[in-house]
Amino acid sequence: MVYPKSLQELIENLQVLPSVGQKTAERFALRIIDLDSDVVSELSNSIINAKNNTKYCQICGNLSETNFCSICEDEKRDSSLICVVESVSDVIAMEKTENYHGLYHVLNGLISPSKGILPDDLNIKDLEKRLADPKLAEIIIATNLTIEGDTTSLYLSKLINQVGEGKIAVSRIAHGLPVGGHLGYADDLTIIKAMEGRNKI
Amino acid sequence: MVYPKSLQELIENLQVLPSVGQKTAERFALRIIDLDSDVVSELSNSIINAKNNTKYCQICGNLSETNFCSICEDEKRDSSLICVVESVSDVIAMEKTENYHGLYHVLNGLISPSKGILPDDLNIKDLEKRLADPKLAEIIIATNLTIEGDTTSLYLSKLINQVGEGKIAVSRIAHGLPVGGHLGYADDLTIIKAMEGRNKI
Numbered sequence: 001m002v003y004p005k006s007l008q009e010l011i012e013n014l015q016v017l018p019s020v021g022q023k024t025a026e027r028f029a030l031r032i033i034d035l036d037s038d039v040v041s042e043l044s045n046s047i048i049n050a051k052n053n054t055k056y057c058q059i060c061g062n063l064s065e066t067n068f069c070s071i072c073e074d075e076k077r078d079s080s081l082i083c084v085v086e087s088v089s090d091v092i093a094m095e096k097t098e099n100y101h102g103l104y105h106v107l108n109g110l111i112s113p114s115k116g117i118l119p120d121d122l123n124i125k126d127l128e129k130r131l132a133d134p135k136l137a138e139i140i141i142a143t144n145l146t147i148e149g150d151t152t153s154l155y156l157s158k159l160i161n162q163v164g165e166g167k168i169a170v171s172r173i174a175h176g177l178p179v180g181g182h183l184g185y186a187d188d189l190t191i192i193k194a195m196e197g198r199n200k201i
Numbered sequence: 202m203v204y205p206k207s208l209q210e211l212i213e214n215l216q217v218l219p220s221v222g223q224k225t226a227e228r229f230a231l232r233i234i235d236l237d238s239d240v241v242s243e244l245s246n247s248i249i250n251a252k253n254n255t256k257y258c259q260i261c262g263n264l265s266e267t268n269f270c271s272i273c274e275d276e277k278r279d280s281s282l283i284c285v286v287e288s289v290s291d292v293i294a295m296e297k298t299e300n301y302h303g304l305y306h307v308l309n310g311l312i313s314p315s316k317g318i319l320p321d322d323l324n325i326k327d328l329e330k331r332l333a334d335p336k337l338a339e340i341i342i343a344t345n346l347t348i349e350g351d352t353t354s355l356y357l358s359k360l361i362n363q364v365g366e367g368k369i370a371v372s373r374i375a376h377g378l379p380v381g382g383h384l385g386y387a388d389d390l391t392i393i394k395a396m397e398g399r400n401k402i
Contacts, residue, residue, distance in 0.1 A: 003293070004266040010251035013244045016236060017229050028218050030289060032248060033255045033264075035217060040252040043214045044245045047233060050211035051241040054234045063234075065205040088231060092204070 007033065059130070061106035061123040063088050071095075071104060078102045080137040082130065084156060086110055086149070090142065102140075105130065110148035111155055119155060127156075131163045138169040145175045145193065208234065260331070262307035262324040264289050272296075272305060279303045281338040283331065285357060287311055287350070291343065303341075306331065311349035312356055318349075320356060328357075332364045339370040346376045346394065 002008055007029055014025040032040060056062070057069035064070065071077060081102025085091055091104050107122045130136065139160055143149035157170045176194035177186055203209055208230055215226040233241060257263070258270035265271065272278060282303025286292055292305050308323045331337065340361055344350035358371045377395035378387055387395070
């Protein structure tokens with residue numbers, strides 16, 4: 001026996017979600033048909049709505065329902081600072097801290113020659129345009145400590161120095177031991193970075 | 202910053218799926234808005250279709266798009282045998298073996314006084330009706346080896362013997378070491394069941 005046709009189709013379609021295979025899709029599908037009709041139609045509608053209504057901000061590449069995102073449009077934010085991140089989820093993580101009040105620039109990926117991702121494939125052209133803003137004083141690069149993150153960071157710092165004629169400061173977020181982390185359990189690279197980035201007290 | 206409204210709604214709605222929390226829902230939602238529009242509308246439609254078109258078989262409680270499921274309607278199946286299972290996914294697991302050719306009866310749960318699930322809450326009334334079929338020779342109870350599974354098995358065997366006036370054989374699937382399992386790693390209950398259920402060779 002196979003599942004009834006419409007259920008089988010749902011199980012196949014659910015597998016477009018990240019890390020959802022046959023078994024998980026089956027569990028999801030069986031749950032869906034057990035839910036109340038209005039909950040199911042709400043789920044179904046919200047999928048279409050989210051897809052149709054979510055755009056990328058024309059300035060920073062962050063998600064938005066309008067042409068410009070709520071952060072770019074917020075006049076209270078410090079427009080002298082731009083934090084460059086890999087993806088939208090990095091913006092969310094950063095915003096949850098409620099500690100940073102500057103603007104963002106979302107690259108939507110990292111430079112990775114081995115995967116065929118070159119600077120032109122990323123949202124870098126728009127960043128270049130923003131460098132012309134005379135209010136801009138510093139760009140913080142918040143890419144991860146991976147080969148791709150390092151390559152992207154290096155590429156961007158050269159570009160910013162060149163285009164900004166050295167007037168815009170470029171920095172990178174600190175890498176080291178996480179708060180609550182133990183030296184004895186940390187990996188070598190983290191310890192090396194923590195030593196390199198030591199601060200006078 | 203929060204997510205754009207429609208995305209936020211999607212993230213909340215996705216959490217009706219089993220073991221999907223905030224983080225997983227965020228990952229799912231971000232993937233959904235990156236998919237092609239036609240893939241998204243197909244996913245959305247298949248959710249509604251599966252919910253609207255999937256019913257429960259009026260005979261056995263299995264899933265079906267019509268009033269009777271494909272197994273109950275299949276005349277080649279051995280109607281002298283009924284295998285009683287807890288849920289639809291047990292039917293799928295059993296059918297994948299292609300080894301069993303009788304019919305099924307899906308209880309949609311197990312008796313569990315501690316959770317307030319009594320025999321009347323399960324699909325047992327319909328099973329009682331099926332006992333009147335003169336062709337029926339054996340009922341195989343395939344509930345799990347848990348307190349609920351044991352309780353349900355005991356309840357059903359008494360019921361079948363009473364209603365069927367002892368003319369219907371009742372059996373329960375064997376519990377013991379799984380194929381490829383090692384005695385040294387098996388839990389106590391599995392070993393005890395394997396010893397109890399030993400066969401002459």
